[in-house]
Amino acid sequence: SQTIHQWPATLVQPVGSPLSLECTVEGTSNPNLYWYRQAAGRGLQLLFYSVGIGQISSEVPQNLSASRPQDRQFILSSKKLLLSDSGFYLCAWDPGQKTQYFGPGTRLTVL
Amino acid sequence: DQQVKQNSPSLSVQEGRISILNCDYTNSMFDYFLWYKKYPAEGPTFLISISSIKDKNEDGRFTVFLNKSAKHLSLHIVPSQPGDSAVYFCAALGGSNYKLTFGKGTLLTVNP
Numbered sequence: 001s002q003t004i005h006q007w008p009a010t011l012v013q014p015v016g017s018p019l020s021l022e023c024t025v026e027g028t029s030n031p032n033l034y035w036y037r038q039a040a041g042r043g044l045q046l047l048f049y050s051v052g053i054g055q056i057s058s059e060v061p062q063n064l065s066a067s068r069p070q071d072r073q074f075i076l077s078s079k080k081l082l083l084s085d086s087g088f089y090l091c092a093w094d095p096g097q098k099t100q101y102f103g104p105g106t107r108l109t110v111l
Numbered sequence: 112d113q114q115v116k117q118n119s120p121s122l123s124v125q126e127g128r129i130s131i132l133n134c135d136y137t138n139s140m141f142d143y144f145l146w147y148k149k150y151p152a153e154g155p156t157f158l159i160s161i162s163s164i165k166d167k168n169e170d171g172r173f174t175v176f177l178n179k180s181a182k183h184l185s186l187h188i189v190p191s192q193p194g195d196s197a198v199y200f201c202a203a204l205g206g207s208n209y210k211l212t213f214g215k216g217t218l219l220t221v222n223p
Contacts, residue, residue: 006154032209034209034211042215043200043213043216044155044200044202044211044213045213046210046211049209049210057209059210088152090154092154098204099145099157099160100145100211101157102155102157103154104153105153105154
């Protein structure tokens with residue numbers, strides 16, 4: 001069966017510091033991968049998606065970037081965090097079909 | 112521009128009764144709809160989906176109804192259980208677009 005992992009589970013970072021969040025999927029090949037953010041009191045917003053290694057599409061211009069160095073690995077990064085980057089970050093995958101499956105999430109607090 | 116709307120931020124029902132969660136959308140290109148359940152500090156869990164070629168899909172206690180002419184869908188949970196208490200998100204997908212568009216969610220509380 002397929003599983004999706006995210007780490008760290010929680011993170012507290014100062015403004016201006018770098019960020020790296022990692023997502024890996026097991027039990028599948030060539031998944032579509034996604035990064036979402038849920039800000040307090042809001043729905044989920046798609047940030048990036050990837051249909052293959054090195055292929056990244058950005059949905060919202062912002063202070064973040066994404067990379068896919070391996071087939072089942074998706075990384076969310078920032079060079080300098082802003083207060084507004086705080087939120088709950090979710091990685092998701094789909095096997096080329098329409099239903100997306102989510103990871104456990106990372107709670108990021110920028111102080 | 113909110114393309115998927117869940118107008119009720121919260122809903123409270125008694126255990127054993129029916130829970131009805133509603134969702135409206137504005138984009139006619141949406142052709143696939145999903146419901147997710149989310150507990151605090153966890154990722155959303157997929158519940159049930161429906162294609163625009165259908166008007167009903169049932170899975171155990173969960174049934175989703177789609178009214179395309181009204182651009183409205185609803186999730187029925189029967190009977191409701193205390194473990195169903197969570198935030199429920201409606202999401203929509205259109206054509207070849209990979210982007211899931213989410214509503215803001217409805218907090219369901221099922222009272223024992």
